[in-house]
Amino acid sequence: MGMEETKFIINSNEYLPLRDVVFNTLRDAILTGKLVPGERLMENQLADRLGVSRTPVREALRMLALENLVELVPRKGAQVLDMSEKDIINILEVRDALESLATSIACVKMRKEELQKLKNVEAEFERAVGESDLERIIQLDEDFHDLILESTENDKLTQIYQNLRVQLYRYRMAHLKVDSSIPAIIAHHRGIMRAIENHDAEEGATVAHGHIKYHTEFILRSIHNK
Amino acid sequence: MGMEETKFIINSNEYLPLRDVVFNTLRDAILTGKLVPGERLMENQLADRLGVSRTPVREALRMLALENLVELVPRKGAQVLDMSEKDIINILEVRDALESLATSIACVKMRKEELQKLKNVEAEFERAVGESDLERIIQLDEDFHDLILESTENDKLTQIYQNLRVQLYRYRMAHLKVDSSIPAIIAHHRGIMRAIENHDAEEGATVAHGHIKYHTEFILRSIHNK
DNA sequence: AAAAGAAACAATGTATACAGTATTATTAAG
DNA sequence: CTTAATAATACTGTATACATTGTTTCTTTT
Incomplete structure (x- = not known):
């Protein structure tokens, strides 16, 4: 929903790994509230929506976790972190x-x-x-x-x-x-x-x-x- | 070299994803100096040595990068970070x-x-x-x-x-x-x-x-x- | 009807295969 | 002999397939 395609990769002169593209996209979505705290982030679903495979999505999720924007629970999955x-x-x-x-x-x-x-x-x-x-x-x-x-x-x-x-x-x-x-x-x-x-x-x-x-x-x- | 096997997974009551096992192993090796600053960390090589596939190794390397213990250069690879x-x-x-x-x-x-x-x-x-x-x-x-x-x-x-x-x-x-x-x-x-x-x-x-x-x-x- | 169990399903964890790019080695030209 | 071009190699990037686990639904039993 509202999630943009990844066409901009082509236009860019510099090389950006897909994981970074996904990371930027998700980060933006979280910070602007398109993805709300508590929302589950499922790898397959995101991958389909963004037109990439699970691999870069997984890596992007881990990058987001490192920024404390999402929470990762082993074998359970990721969700947008809610701050108290x-x-x-x-x-x-x-x-x-x-x-x-x-x-x-x-x-x-x-x-x-x-x-x-x-x-x-x-x-x-x-x-x-x-x-x-x-x-x-x-x-x-x-x-x-x-x-x-x-x-x-x-x-x-x-x-x-x-x-x-x-x-x-x-x-x-x-x-x-x-x-x-x-x-x-x-x-x-x-x-x-x-x-x-x-x-x-x-x-x-x-x-x-x-x-x-x-x-x-x-x-x-x-x-x-x- | 000297890198231990991963048998201890079985003994442990708690579940630990392989990426965490690899992460702990590599982190320990870096902190104790078994892996020296500047040393290249190649995914295949580490995977073979640790008896796992590249996937958990990749994820572990990214975790280490987040702790500023290794440096990742896109398309070049990882190396143990040297601090000035x-x-x-x-x-x-x-x-x-x-x-x-x-x-x-x-x-x-x-x-x-x-x-x-x-x-x-x-x-x-x-x-x-x-x-x-x-x-x-x-x-x-x-x-x-x-x-x-x-x-x-x-x-x-x-x-x-x-x-x-x-x-x-x-x-x-x-x-x-x-x-x-x-x-x-x-x-x-x-x-x-x-x-x-x-x-x-x-x-x-x-x-x-x-x-x-x-x-x-x-x-x-x-x-x-x- | 409620609770326990089993089976089906869906998600993450891991391995592997293929694609693309740096790097190195090799060869050719100066 | 040095340098440039090219081919071979080795690595990372990405996709996909399989394994395992968690969850839900449906059945069965009490």
Whole structure:
């Protein structure tokens, strides 16, 4: 249902293994809610629907399990993982620590050109806010945090952080959708940039912590209102 | 070579898929150095050697890749991942943040019985130190940190932390092997327990940070001496 | 009619076969 | 003798077939 065909393989210049195509397709379906939590994912059925054999489907399911998007039970099969509120709180708790870490490292390591990029993204972000362009706001907010991560030159940190973000994807609009929260977010971003500019790692960690805490509030509120 | 057969499947009461058997076997071989960094892992060869087909071997390799123990290059194959010093520093940087987080949560959440367990483990640890029982010292040090993780009631944090630990497994003795470092470690452990007892989260985070920093020093030194 | 058991079915686990692509070895040209 | 082109080989990618297990349905017994 709504699951697209895999024609795009042909158009692509680069080679992409089928397992990655299936992975991307399923991941997208889960994150956009086309596949809902608890739904069983049967290999044969998916394979038929996607026009491939079970092999790449199996491998894709295992990749999804590694991202904590599906749950695999031996000899029972896979299902879209449902996150409890506790899971979300747990993820946010870890993300808080990692965001603080990243920001404090950025305060030490970030170079002038990178800071300039960050300022440009933030300017665009605030412009998008003026135009109430929600999709763009979300993208630029992500970009902002990605630039900070990049400046840490720590792939491991980046990888773990982005994995946590994927798991929270469903709630990515929770805080940005509420108009009243935007000014606070802008203030946080500016605070982070100021800390970076002043090479004040402690201040950076503190502001980042406040930022995530604020975000956490909104996510939890949006869960409760469902 | 030296790779054991898979007879033990039969003896086991619980069912273990072959992919998990292969995974455990390969993981063990990598962590104990029987498979060295850079070594190519060919599916056919491993399958023959382990007496299984390529299918479970493939799946096991992908699981290992997820733990960052092997590197998979599409259409090229798998090889045991070699970590650079930078990788190790990156991992330690993240672990530092997570250990501090875990300890500060423990200071808030840990219950009396759990603290008692922690004290017991520490007592055993110090006894093992007296007996210079290195294997046991390492195990009890792990147990100590596991108890702290458990008390956080944060599965996500636990999972990520333990994954980082696996990646550092090769260096797990670096600091415990040096006799002169043991008194400092004991002091750290006691400091952590005191912070937990006093419910002083800030103190806990600080001591944990110092502990990891100390550990980091030894790991880096042991790399340079190779 | 309810519960236990057996049989049919459907799903995952594993093995194998075939296809396509890197790599290596071999040959030809300069 | 070196380099480029080509053929042979060895590996991964994918599909499919078979084995095993879990589930459901239908029968049988109490």
